[in-house]
Amino acid sequence: MTASVAGEAAILDWIRTLGSRGPVFFPQKIGRQSLGFQPVRRESVLEFAGYHPTLAPPGKRLAPAVEVLFQYRSTPDRGLEFSPPPQPPGQILAGVRSCDLKAIHLMDRVNGAAPGDPLYLARRAGTTLLAVDCLQPCDTACFCAAVGSLGWRQGADLFLTPLEEAHYLMEALTPAGATLLAEAGFDPCPDPETHRRRAEARRANPFGRHWPVPVTELPTLLDHQWQSPVWSRHVERCFSCGTCNLVCPTCYCFDVRDDFDLAAPQEGQRQRSPDGCMLPGFAAVAGGHDFRPQPEGRQRHRVRRKFQYLGARHGGDSFCIGCGRCGRQCTAGIDIFAIVTDLIQHREMAP
Amino acid sequence: MTAPSTSGIVPDPTLYLPRPARILEVRDLTARERFFRVALPEPLQHRPGQFVMLSRPGIGEAPISISNGPRGDNILEMVIRKAGSLTGVLHTLKVGDWVGVRGPFGSGFPLAEFQGMDLLFVAGGLGLVPLRSLIQPVLAEAHRYGTLTLICGFRSPAEELYREDLQAWGRQARVLRLVNETASLPWDGGIGLVTDPLATLPLDPARTLAILCGPPVMYKFVITGLDARNVPHDHIFVDLERRMKCGVGKCGHCQINQVYCCQEGPVFRFSAIGPLREALS
Amino acid sequence: MKPRVAFFDFAGCEGCQLAVLNCEEVFLDLLEQVEIVEFREAMSETAHRIDIAFIEGSINREEDAQRLRDIRARSRILVALGACANMGNVQARANFTAPAEHFKRIYGSADRDRVQTDPRFWSLWAHTRVRAVHEIVAVDYRLRGCPMVAEEFLQLVKALISGAQPRQPANPVCVECRLHEFECAFDRGDTCLGQITWGGCAAVCIGQGYRCDGCRGLLPQANLAAHRQLLSERGLSDTDIRNRYRLFGSGEALGEEQRP
Numbered sequence: 001m002t003a004s005v006a007g008e009a010a011i012l013d014w015i016r017t018l019g020s021r022g023p024v025f026f027p028q029k030i031g032r033q034s035l036g037f038q039p040v041r042r043e044s045v046l047e048f049a050g051y052h053p054t055l056a057p058p059g060k061r062l063a064p065a066v067e068v069l070f071q072y073r074s075t076p077d078r079g080l081e082f083s084p085p086p087q088p089p090g091q092i093l094a095g096v097r098s099c100d101l102k103a104i105h106l107m108d109r110v111n112g113a114a115p116g117d118p119l120y121l122a123r124r125a126g127t128t129l130l131a132v133d134c135l136q137p138c139d140t141a142c143f144c145a146a147v148g149s150l151g152w153r154q155g156a157d158l159f160l161t162p163l164e165e166a167h168y169l170m171e172a173l174t175p176a177g178a179t180l181l182a183e184a185g186f187d188p189c190p191d192p193e194t195h196r197r198r199a200e201a202r203r204a205n206p207f208g209r210h211w212p213v214p215v216t217e218l219p220t221l222l223d224h225q226w227q228s229p230v231w232s233r234h235v236e237r238c239f240s241c242g243t244c245n246l247v248c249p250t251c252y253c254f255d256v257r258d259d260f261d262l263a264a265p266q267e268g269q270r271q272r273s274p275d276g277c278m279l280p281g282f283a284a285v286a287g288g289h290d291f292r293p294q295p296e297g298r299q300r301h302r303v304r305r306k307f308q309y310l311g312a313r314h315g316g317d318s319f320c321i322g323c324g325r326c327g328r329q330c331t332a333g334i335d336i337f338a339i340v341t342d343l344i345q346h347r348e349m350a351p
Numbered sequence: 352m353t354a355p356s357t358s359g360i361v362p363d364p365t366l367y368l369p370r371p372a373r374i375l376e377v378r379d380l381t382a383r384e385r386f387f388r389v390a391l392p393e394p395l396q397h398r399p400g401q402f403v404m405l406s407r408p409g410i411g412e413a414p415i416s417i418s419n420g421p422r423g424d425n426i427l428e429m430v431i432r433k434a435g436s437l438t439g440v441l442h443t444l445k446v447g448d449w450v451g452v453r454g455p456f457g458s459g460f461p462l463a464e465f466q467g468m469d470l471l472f473v474a475g476g477l478g479l480v481p482l483r484s485l486i487q488p489v490l491a492e493a494h495r496y497g498t499l500t501l502i503c504g505f506r507s508p509a510e511e512l513y514r515e516d517l518q519a520w521g522r523q524a525r526v527l528r529l530v531n532e533t534a535s536l537p538w539d540g541g542i543g544l545v546t547d548p549l550a551t552l553p554l555d556p557a558r559t560l561a562i563l564c565g566p567p568v569m570y571k572f573v574i575t576g577l578d579a580r581n582v583p584h585d586h587i588f589v590d591l592e593r594r595m596k597c598g599v600g601k602c603g604h605c606q607i608n609q610v611y612c613c614q615e616g617p618v619f620r621f622s623a624i625g626p627l628r629e630a631l632s
Numbered sequence: 633m634k635p636r637v638a639f640f641d642f643a644g645c646e647g648c649q650l651a652v653l654n655c656e657e658v659f660l661d662l663l664e665q666v667e668i669v670e671f672r673e674a675m676s677e678t679a680h681r682i683d684i685a686f687i688e689g690s691i692n693r694e695e696d697a698q699r700l701r702d703i704r705a706r707s708r709i710l711v712a713l714g715a716c717a718n719m720g721n722v723q724a725r726a727n728f729t730a731p732a733e734h735f736k737r738i739y740g741s742a743d744r745d746r747v748q749t750d751p752r753f754w755s756l757w758a759h760t761r762v763r764a765v766h767e768i769v770a771v772d773y774r775l776r777g778c779p780m781v782a783e784e785f786l787q788l789v790k791a792l793i794s795g796a797q798p799r800q801p802a803n804p805v806c807v808e809c810r811l812h813e814f815e816c817a818f819d820r821g822d823t824c825l826g827q828i829t830w831g832g833c834a835a836v837c838i839g840q841g842y843r844c845d846g847c848r849g850l851l852p853q854a855n856l857a858a859h860r861q862l863l864s865e866r867g868l869s870d871t872d873i874r875n876r877y878r879l880f881g882s883g884e885a886l887g888e889e890q891r892p
Contacts, residue, residue: 031815031841056813065811069367072408072451079449080371080408084364115599116362226628237858239804239827246810253603256596257799260409262790263661268409270367272596274811275603279803280853282604285594286413286434289567291629301629304608312609329810331818331827332858410796436797443795 001172004186005195008166012046014184015094015130024092025061027054037061037093048095048162052138053323057249058093059104060274062123069119069256069270085119090126099144099321101131102152103249106321109314110252128176131156132168135199137208141324143337145207147215149321161199169195208322209337213344215318218307221347226300230342235295237332238278244302244326244334245276250310250319253277277301303339366599369406369451372427374444380512384432384477385442386418391425391452398459399485400590400618403427404598406451407444411437414595414613417455418480420487427452430480430512456598457617460485460562460588468560469497471552473545473573475504475565479512481590482564490523497558499524504545504565508536545569549576556581563621564590570631574621587621591630635683635793638670639713640703642689642696643723643762647779648714649688655782662786665793682707684792686775687765690716690723694759697768704769709792712765713785715778715847715880724762724882731760773798778847778880781833800832802851805844808835817843823866825876828854847880 018024025037026046035054068085111120144150153159157177161169172178245251255275260268278298284290292298306320327335376388397417406412419428433442474482505511527548528540593605593612605612608627624630685707691697715721726734736744747753791798805826817824825846863873
């Protein structure tokens with residue numbers, strides 16, 4: 001596959017021009033101090049420097065807040081008619097970091113597992129990913145290296161590695177990426193391997209936060225800690241607000257509801273929206289029984305889902321990708337890294 | 352454009368699209384439960400113990416047990432308890448009205464493995480509804496199985512479901528009908544809990560399969576009773592209820608640890624699901 | 633037959649009824665589906681039998697309570713419309729002041745004394761507590777907020793005309809902020825009641841750069857102890873915190889042990 005080297009300004013100028021092909025999303029400022037994957041316009045202020053995880057991960061562009069499942073029409077003579085939603089438009093997600101790239105890869109697995117989710121997979125097939133490697137941790141909250149997300153490349157069409165003097169190595173990892181790169185017309189790079197090695201040498205080491213045990217040991221560790229004081233300790237301040245679920249790049253649970261137009265009640269649509277297992281009632285059944293009525297149980301389910309359940313089901317060590325969004329955006333300051341740290345310590349304290 | 356890592360799978364674009372089904376029969380079984388027979392555009396092709404996602408467009412969708420045995424036709428029978436928004440609207444529907452059906456979904460009962468075994472069915476309340484989809488084909492070929500016993504419990508005589516069926520089944524199987532109290536109506540069955548007969552029932556644990564369907568609290572007590580009779584846990588099947596929004600392993604609501612109730616269940620061998628936390632309570 | 637719908641207002645600003653009228657795009661569609669029989673903001677007529685009664689405003693006087701009971705008696709479904717009807721709203725702050733003191737503040741000492749001594753005014757003392765609608769009659773549905781949210785109003789009407797129940801999950805405002813990708817008010821250096829407040833408002837206030845002041849009321853699962861601690865850590869005094877909770881929610885029963 002092809003590779004190029006280009007300066008940051010030239011790359012960002014080029015990304016600004018890609019909008020003519022369809023929507024392009026790149027991390028841009030939201031509010032006072034936050035970033036979000038926002039549509040790129042010609043006048044957009046783009047930069048790689050100063051990146052820290054966006055409020056919502058880029059993968060949410062593959063699972064929108066409202067996704068129409070189908071349209072329906074009811075007629076007295078022919079009964080009910082159902083039609084699938086139109087094909088989603090193509091899009092480019094640029095400036096995606098390795099942690100979020102791994103999350104998209106994991107969501108590809110979840111949604112690709114039989115029976116494949118047609119809506120996600122259609123959006124995904126129309127999505128081009130321009131990912132960027134990190135040589136320094138975003139901030140003190142992330143722990144991507146501890147969960148195997150650092151340097152993740154799989155799933156990217158183009159993968160950018162920061163070089164010295166504000167230059168980037170741009171490697172095409174798919175035919176689509178190669179076409180895009182060829183059209184960009186940057187200087188070709190005959191020896192990406194050397195550049196990559198040099199960048200690797202400049203990468204911070206250790207990189208961000210780490211646990212004293214490898215992530216592969218967490219499933220067993222969690223198995224022995226079903227009843228642990230750690231669970232209640234970390235929900236004393238929990239608001240059950242669902243933020244940790246809704247900002248997580250590997251939370252994909254959804255709720256479904258129907259809607260119709262008041263002017264034409266015989267036709268309407270069914271749609272889904274993100275749901276969260278920390279919200280009360282998520283596991284309640286029609287008869288009223290709730291399998292996780294307390295926040296402790298919900299927190300335990302969330303943590304075990306990330307480090308145990310989903311890996312067991314879909315393969316992979318950790319569905320937590322270490323972006324730190326849940327802890328960073330929790331107003332109660334509940335940090336999944338700290339929960340796991342406590343579980344590890346608690347295990348060591350146990351006889 | 353990049354293909355997802357699972358590009359080998361061609362997704363079915365109609366996964367979330369119901370098929371229109373026309374109501375052929377509506378009948379009250381109790382004050383709260385109503386029987387529905389609907390016709391699908393093509394054969395249902397289900398296994399006993401599977402479920403469908405039943406919907407009324409504009410209102411919503413919910414998982415509903417299939418109550419009829421597989422007959423190769425396009426008929427779907429269900430019992431709907433009026434419990435919420437959707438079921439409330441379903442109760443207002445009449446013959447000729449339309450509903451949407453997706454499925455069948457879920458694992459169902461491994462009927463082939465049941466052959467030659469004594470079968471003990473234990474149903475609590477609405478649990479009889481999915482069990483009927485199994486009892487029907489079993490009784491249709493009763494010679495293939497050993498002793499057949501059904502214990503079913505209801506809160507009161509007024510809540511008894513499928514009264515005519517239970518009487519008809521009594522000609523081929525041992526049917527024990529129990530209620531907690533008899534204040535509401537005259538009652539010709541027994542009084543007590545479904546666990547009561549377990550202690551004295553003639554039962555060979557080596558050749559008995561116990562098939563349980565009822566509320567979560569029932570499982571705990573029935574399994575304790577079966578333990579006392581040395582029925583091994585891989586001879587016990589449970590049919591679990593969970594909240595479901597999709598029926599196809601995507602919405603996350605029915606997850607029991609790494610197991611998706613809508614995919615691997617809702618029927619489980621107790622030896623497999625019992626050890627999982629949150630499975631029964 | 634179209635459902636007969638009526639709107640009644642009690643102590644409030646009638647902003648919720650205006651919000652209904654402001655559903656311009658769908659208001660005519662609404663009239664296709666329902667028959668509006670009483671609506672002070674738009675017409676004057678009185679009906680004996682009502683299918684859906686929308687009640688706006690808090691109940692401040694005993695004669696209002698009697699009128700409300702009469703409405704309840706002739707209504708199949710009763711909906712509390714907006715923060716005043718649901719929780720008393722800002723006027724319920726008067727409940728923290730002795731009635732005589734309250735009269736004095738508004739009318740002065742001389743008039744206060746007259747109201748106390750002249751029998752013609754004694755009926756004013758019959759009930760001096762500002763009450764929410766559910767404290768007097770059974771409420772079938774609630775449309776929360778100051779003002780109520782047009783989209784929720786429409787969803788309720790659509791559910792009722794199709795025989796369904798409206799979907800109002802007990803989710804906090806935070807859910808709306810995350811789905812709309814709004815920056816958290818705490819990250820802007822502000823403090824917010826979003827975590828303990830009923831969502832369903834699309835978090836409009838936070839989206840506009842403000843914060844949540846709790847106009848939709850306290851969630852049943854609200855972790856008030858944690859919230860109070862958080863506000864305190866962010867520099868709010870006990871008085872500040874009490875005032876923030878009471879701004880809209882003073883009529884709500886927080887429970888004595890939790891009341892700031």
